[in-house]
Amino acid sequence: xxxxxxxxxxVRIRGLHFxxxxxxIFDDLSLDILRGSVTAVMGPSGxxxxxxxxxxxxxxxxxxGSIEVDGEDVLRLDKAGxxxxxxxxxxxxxxxxxxxxxxxxxxxxxPLREHTDLNESMLRKLVLLKLxxxxxxxxxxxxxxxxxxxxxxxxxxxxxxxxxxxxxLYDEPFTGQDPISLGMLVSLVRQLNxxxxxTSILVSHDVQETAxxxxxxxxxxxxxxxxxxxxxxxxxxxxxxxxxFMDGLPDGPVHFHYPASPLDEDLRSPGRRR
Amino acid sequence: MRFEGLARLGRGVIGxxxxxxxxxxxxxxxxxxxxxxxxxxxxxxxxxxxLGVLSLLIVGVSGLFVGMVLGLQGYYVLQQFGAEExxxxxxxxxxxxxxxxxxxxxxxxxxxxxxxxxxxxxxxxTEQLSGLEMMAVDPVRRILAPRFYGGVIAxxxxxxxxSAVGVLGGYFVGVGxxxxxxxxxxxxxxxxVDFQExxxxxxxxxxxxxxxxxxxxxxxxxxxxxxxxxVSRSTTRSVVHAALLVLGLDFVxxxxxxxx
Ligand SMILES: Nc1ncnc2c1ncn2[C@@H]1O[C@H](COP(=O)(O)OP(=O)(O)OP(=O)(O)O)[C@@H](O)[C@H]1O
Ligand SMILES: [Mg+2]
Numbered sequence: 001x002x003x004x005x006x007x008x009x010x011v012r013i014r015g016l017h018f019x020x021x022x023x024x025i026f027d028d029l030s031l032d033i034l035r036g037s038v039t040a041v042m043g044p045s046g047x048x049x050x051x052x053x054x055x056x057x058x059x060x061x062x063x064x065g066s067i068e069v070d071g072e073d074v075l076r077l078d079k080a081g082x083x084x085x086x087x088x089x090x091x092x093x094x095x096x097x098x099x100x101x102x103x104x105x106x107x108x109x110x111p112l113r114e115h116t117d118l119n120e121s122m123l124r125k126l127v128l129l130k131l132x133x134x135x136x137x138x139x140x141x142x143x144x145x146x147x148x149x150x151x152x153x154x155x156x157x158x159x160x161x162x163x164x165x166x167x168x169l170y171d172e173p174f175t176g177q178d179p180i181s182l183g184m185l186v187s188l189v190r191q192l193n194x195x196x197x198x199t200s201i202l203v204s205h206d207v208q209e210t211a212x213x214x215x216x217x218x219x220x221x222x223x224x225x226x227x228x229x230x231x232x233x234x235x236x237x238x239x240x241x242x243x244x245f246m247d248g249l250p251d252g253p254v255h256f257h258y259p260a261s262p263l264d265e266d267l268r269s270p271g272r273r274r
Numbered sequence: 275m276r277f278e279g280l281a282r283l284g285r286g287v288i289g290x291x292x293x294x295x296x297x298x299x300x301x302x303x304x305x306x307x308x309x310x311x312x313x314x315x316x317x318x319x320x321x322x323x324x325l326g327v328l329s330l331l332i333v334g335v336s337g338l339f340v341g342m343v344l345g346l347q348g349y350y351v352l353q354q355f356g357a358e359e360x361x362x363x364x365x366x367x368x369x370x371x372x373x374x375x376x377x378x379x380x381x382x383x384x385x386x387x388x389x390x391x392x393x394x395x396x397x398x399x400t401e402q403l404s405g406l407e408m409m410a411v412d413p414v415r416r417i418l419a420p421r422f423y424g425g426v427i428a429x430x431x432x433x434x435x436x437s438a439v440g441v442l443g444g445y446f447v448g449v450g451x452x453x454x455x456x457x458x459x460x461x462x463x464x465x466x467v468d469f470q471e472x473x474x475x476x477x478x479x480x481x482x483x484x485x486x487x488x489x490x491x492x493x494x495x496x497x498x499x500x501x502x503x504x505v506s507r508s509t510t511r512s513v514v515h516a517a518l519l520v521l522g523l524d525f526v527x528x529x530x531x532x533x534x
Contacts, residue, residue, distance in 0.1 A: 159409075
């Protein structure tokens with residue numbers, strides 16, 4: 001990884017420290033995302049994958065460390081600079097984050113209306129193409145409240161790619177998708193990446209699907225990278241934590257539980273008073 | 275142990291000061307969005323409609339009843355001194371100077387301020403504001419600024435309508451029911467209500483109230499704890515703080531304008 005030249009690295013994170021109150025989320029995290037690649041970030045729930053995406057996009061600020069995107073130091077950028085950078089990034093929120101007062105069509109059209117001067121017929125064509133790509137052209141008149149969770153996330157994806165960004169960050173795009181849409185989405189991620197020359201960061205729990213399209217994988221646990229490599233390298237890695245995560249074994253060094261005191265001790269204690 | 279109470283007091287004061295600071299920073303950011311509002315007047319018109327036009331009914335009906343009550347009460351007092359001809363000036367002056375701006379502001383805080391807070395708070399809780407930021411759209415300029423100016427513009431207009439309908443209410447009761455001389459009612463009003471002293475001061479008051487009510491509503495929504503309980507608390511706080519601030523400001527402004 002370290003032999004890659006500077007030009008090939010789109011996102012460079014060095015010595016990242018981040019805590020929420022007393023809880024350390026990242027403890028000296030460093031990673032690179034290569035230009036044009038699909039990079040998967042996996043790890044147990046609550047390790048900070050969403051947090052990592054928010055740090056990369058400048059929505060959160062780390063306690064220490066550096067984050068560079070396309071040669072720009074995210075932490076040094078002022079608001080205007082950050083917004084300029086974000087125009088070239090799309091982010092798919094875990095919740096979708098659609099504007100609830102606009103219908104599906106207008107949601108996808110929103111970034112185009114804000115940042116371009118396209119005429120109405122051009123805009124309509126673009127929006128319909130983006131919706132077609134996620135299989136929801138027929139749902140253009142629905143309001144977000146009329147969508148299922150999986151549909152909402154696909155609309156959000158159409159919105160995230162509306163401006164053809166250089167990089168797209170997916171926060172669990174596959175959750176709540178039926179097998180058909182799942183297959184479609186998985187290939188869409190790869191296709192967008194290759195056809196449009198995008199760079200993709202993919203956070204997902206669907207180990208098999210993710211591994212099948214990712215060029216490079218990071219597995220995070222407890223604030224650190226516990227494994228990284230290509231799919232073959234990860235699959236060939238037989239260290240205990242990696243196997244536990246990739247094979248979904250319930251017990252092992254990676255903790256399924258949020259940190260807590262031992263169960264029997266907890267059950268015996270009088271509990272909180274109400 | 276002994277200093278527990280003191281520490282809590284200190285924390286409370288520091289927390290309040292921090293909130294006050296954040297509220298002022300937000301106001302600055304909103305004012306920074308003025309250019310954007312001017313460039314896209316459509317956003318502003320939508321909000322004037324939302325906050326102003328949709329508040330017309332409650333403001334109009336309240337104005338009518340307040341004016342009618344003023345007509346009744348004023349008549350009973352003035353009649354004791356044989357001065358019921360002055361009913362017109364009494365009704366008009368109380369409405370234009372005080373009741374119009376103050377009651378309209380309280381009504382707007384309840385009707386429009388609370389809905390602004392809930393709207394912005396929910397947008398925050400459902401990550402819509404973050405979503406906008408990620409689309410490189412500044413929610414303060416795009417969402418908050420038009421609402422702010424919409425509220426500030428709507429408030430004096432609503433107060434004026436409140437006063438006008440109130441005067442009509444006083445007229446119906448005084449002239450229509452109680453038999454005050456119609457000519458005296460209107461001519462005294464015309465002669466004694468001063469443009470600068472009464473009307474202009476009333477407009478200034480309601481402009482100030484408009485800024486206060488909308489600012490509080492937007493800040494409470496923007497600063498909300500992004501949960502159901504958080505949004506519900508902010509909505510309540512928005513109305514309570516706005517009402518208290520309006521009444522407090524009214525005293526200060528009245529003292530400045532009419533005291534000599
Ligand atoms: N607003 C917040 N305030 C305090 N702690 C938070 C906040 N948001 C997240 N956390 C904590 O930060 C940690 C990382 O959260 P994050 O959402 O990044 O996890 P994640 O890896 O995306 O999990 P999942 O796979 O379930 O989405 C969690 O332990 C969570 O408790
Ligand atoms: Mg997450």
